[in-house]
Amino acid sequence: MKVTREDMQLYAVTDTQWLNGRDFYEEIEKVLAAGATFLQLREKDSTHEEIVKKALAIKPIARRYGVPFVIDDDIYAALEADVDGVHIGQSDASYETARELLGPDKIIGMTVKTPEQAANAARLGADYVGMGAVFHTSTKKDAKDLSRDNLLKLTAMLDMPIVAIGGINYDNCDYLKDTGVDGIAVVSAIFASDDCSEATRKLYKKTRKLFNYNKNIIFDMDGTLVDSMPFWKNSAREYAILRGAKLPKNFDEITGVMDLSEYAAYLQNVLGIDTSLEQITEAAVDIMNKHYASDIPAKKGMIKLIRREYEAGSKLVIFSASDTSSVEILLKRLEIYECFEGIYTVYDVGIGKSDKESYKKVARSAGMDISDTWVYEDILRGVRAAHNAGLKVCAVYDKDSADDWDEICSIADKCIITG
Numbered sequence: 001m002k003v004t005r006e007d008m009q010l011y012a013v014t015d016t017q018w019l020n021g022r023d024f025y026e027e028i029e030k031v032l033a034a035g036a037t038f039l040q041l042r043e044k045d046s047t048h049e050e051i052v053k054k055a056l057a058i059k060p061i062a063r064r065y066g067v068p069f070v071i072d073d074d075i076y077a078a079l080e081a082d083v084d085g086v087h088i089g090q091s092d093a094s095y096e097t098a099r100e101l102l103g104p105d106k107i108i109g110m111t112v113k114t115p116e117q118a119a120n121a122a123r124l125g126a127d128y129v130g131m132g133a134v135f136h137t138s139t140k141k142d143a144k145d146l147s148r149d150n151l152l153k154l155t156a157m158l159d160m161p162i163v164a165i166g167g168i169n170y171d172n173c174d175y176l177k178d179t180g181v182d183g184i185a186v187v188s189a190i191f192a193s194d195d196c197s198e199a200t201r202k203l204y205k206k207t208r209k210l211f212n213y214n215k216n217i218i219f220d221m222d223g224t225l226v227d228s229m230p231f232w233k234n235s236a237r238e239y240a241i242l243r244g245a246k247l248p249k250n251f252d253e254i255t256g257v258m259d260l261s262e263y264a265a266y267l268q269n270v271l272g273i274d275t276s277l278e279q280i281t282e283a284a285v286d287i288m289n290k291h292y293a294s295d296i297p298a299k300k301g302m303i304k305l306i307r308r309e310y311e312a313g314s315k316l317v318i319f320s321a322s323d324t325s326s327v328e329i330l331l332k333r334l335e336i337y338e339c340f341e342g343i344y345t346v347y348d349v350g351i352g353k354s355d356k357e358s359y360k361k362v363a364r365s366a367g368m369d370i371s372d373t374w375v376y377e378d379i380l381r382g383v384r385a386a387h388n389a390g391l392k393v394c395a396v397y398d399k400d401s402a403d404d405w406d407e408i409c410s411i412a413d414k415c416i417i418t419g
């Protein structure tokens, strides 16, 4: 797992001392759900054993949100807990020791405060650097302030993800605009707040604009935004049985990833049913629209994610294998209709999701630049095609594609697991 500049946007660093009795793991979950893009476990009063224990508990939470998770200082804890990496400063283990211990794939972030340290981090190939303290901070008593001039000198020397740290909060972070840093790392601005969710959400929105992370998102609906696959399976079965088909044992498996035109061809050519795409579409849309209007549940966290992206200024569209009327009914019921600028379906695009041209066509029609566009998708062939089209892909776990999950994650840029 390697680091991008975008990962640096809002880097959350833990510190239990700020929590005032609030539950550590619950607060971390809230912070990730509200948009933190990177997480560091930094617990100066914990023993090695306690750090490993905490890291093991945080790891699945960070995985669910697809957020890189590193440990401060303790390279052996990073190894034992098998987290994504470590952050080391000048008085910690050396980069060489950390790399040797953790291997080539783990993230190693370094603190940089002088031109010599910057040159060293570049030469060694650090995955990102942290620079500070840009403002005075009471979180780290021994942190020396870094002047703006020195910050500019350091960022000019480096071509790698850079995060600023030290005393940064919602009101003063504008100071970092056009300084060459890619984001902010904060402890107290998030964890000292009585409402970590709200503090993170506000910082996420502000830093998105500050660091110019314009985002376009092409969202799949079934299996990604909503847990509708079981409903589709039932209606596919219902229709085939109604038309007198004898179903093979693996009917669900075969039809589970089909769009309606593929399903029609399958019924006609393989099961010998005298039907047409029009008849199937009409019947399926009828059955499914009743469910979209009433009981198909949103996947956990998805409404929050969509609202967060919309409020942060992302441009969102749906690209679905369902009918436009179904998409409209669902988005209205979930009260997120206004978050989407457009609805595209494989039928009006005229190309299925296995073909990368379908995603390119949607991006073009929506006025989205391929390099700024993310695709949220749950099925392997969609993930593969979107990736091959040059789009960034966030894979969303769906139990129907569980067998493909490892392959999906090997292709996608980010993987999230919703409940």
Ligand SMILES: Cc1ncc(COP(=O)(O)OP(=O)(O)O)c(N)n1
Pocket (backbone or CB within 6 Å): 011, 013, 040, 042, 072, 073, 087, 088, 089, 090, 091, 092, 109, 110, 111, 129, 130, 131, 132, 140, 163, 165, 185
């Ligand atoms: C993102 C980030 N940047 C800098 C630091 C500081 O690391 P270090 O200099 O090792 O000081 P301690 O945090 O260990 O006190 C950091 N932790 N994270």
Ligand SMILES: Cc1nc(C(=O)O)sc1CCOP(=O)(O)O
Pocket (backbone or CB within 6 Å): 013, 042, 111, 130, 131, 132, 133, 134, 136, 137, 138, 139, 140, 143, 144, 165, 166, 167, 168, 185, 186, 187, 188, 189
């Ligand atoms: C962990 C850390 N490193 C710093 C550095 O200058 O390297 S300042 C710092 C503490 C940041 O905490 P807060 O966001 O509460 O100011």
Ligand SMILES: [Mg+2]
Pocket (backbone or CB within 6 Å): 072, 073, 087, 088, 089, 090, 092
């Ligand atoms: Mg350190």
